[in-house]
Amino acid sequence: MTVTRGRIDKRQAILAAAFTVFARDGYRQASVDTVAATAGVAKHTIYNHFGDKQSLFREAVGALADDALARNLAAVDLLRPDREPAEALTEVGLRLAECYCDEKSWALRRLLAAEAGSMPELLDIVRDRATDKVNDALADRFARLALAGRLKLTDPAVAAEQFGALLTGPLETRSRLGTRTLPPTELAEVAGNAVQTFLRAFGA
């Protein structure tokens, strides 16, 4: 359609294929040839677009972070101050847990951990583009709930940090770093436990 439409399509296809392959094989193990084959594209095309393997990896990770951000913010957005906290928190907790346990989210975290040593800037990319914003949004909602007298807390940021921890910690352990898929009932159980403890500590 537009001047560079075909070019943009290739780029997207490459990024998607890249993440798939990196997620499956790991950054080092994955070969650019495999990415090219998966994307249905010549290896040269990849180098034309991204320069080298590392830049391709960075961009693929960034794209995934943007994806994750959108889904997480949509979940947090359900936490409106006029809703009953217990009910709203349970829904938000479950949604966030689902985001966190998404296959691609696990892959992203494993890739980050694997390459944190050699490419520490990756962590900043993901934090700047996703993690921090989700945490801020959650803290903002908590602050509003506190103002409305529906939560008792001194520091909304800490509350957000801990709500997240109560979800992610158990999920990480139980799903074995994402190598085991949790049944929906267990997801709900973890979210329920988190909300229960959170409200015991901070409920009005």
Next chain:
Amino acid sequence: MTVTRGRIDKRQAILAAAFTVFARDGYRQASVDTVAATAGVAKHTIYNHFGDKQSLFREAVGALADDALARNLAAVDLLRPDREPAEALTEVGLRLAECYCDEKSWALRRLLAAEAGSMPELLDIVRDRATDKVNDALADRFARLALAGRLKLTDPAVAAEQFGALLTGPLETRSRLGTRTLPPTELAEVAGNAVQTFLRAFGA
């Protein structure tokens, strides 16, 4: 001294060097030649002892898990039912946080995450030899405290899971997967926050 003393010493030296190198370079990137050089040993000696690179890695990870287990259990052991829970929990929390933030512990977790896809049995090794036992010990202490009327909780295992999560979650975020070293004051802050929230939820 004994018949195989020299042999055992070599083995230990290799395991220590292996973990150091794997921790620094990652499993794929690390070369057996580098491990041999670091251990001050011929490459052949490594293959004599461990067969191949993967087995060496497994054994090095297992040894680290044993180390970590000992230090974590020592921390949990401070939680005696006759102590004031607030005080004891704070001390235990801080100790556990220190264990968790140990340089080698971070390296171990990063290696696990990196290779979880290709060697899922690693996760079982570490869980069987360390994680599960620490959690069980903690749950056991919580159960005793509840019996003594010093905690109000329905499920000690869930309480232990969540106490751990309140520590590890914030530590993971703040230290950026272990790439940033937390100042002792921040460690204490995280532990303090965790204990405060935990006692708000479960304190008698």
Next chain:
DNA sequence: TCTGATCTGCACTGGTCAGTGCATTCTACT
């Protein structure tokens, strides 16, 4: 139809590395 940019297929270089083979040396025990 022409032109320039992009894409493709293929072959190639240079480098790394796991694992092996062999001849030699060391060490501990008898």
Next chain:
DNA sequence: AGTAGAATGCACTGACCAGTGCAGATCAGA
């Protein structure tokens, strides 16, 4: 002193892979 198991040094194979070069195909817009 003698012997067997262990350790060493070194050279080598086979495989994998990032990145490049080139010659030709494709497709856009003028």
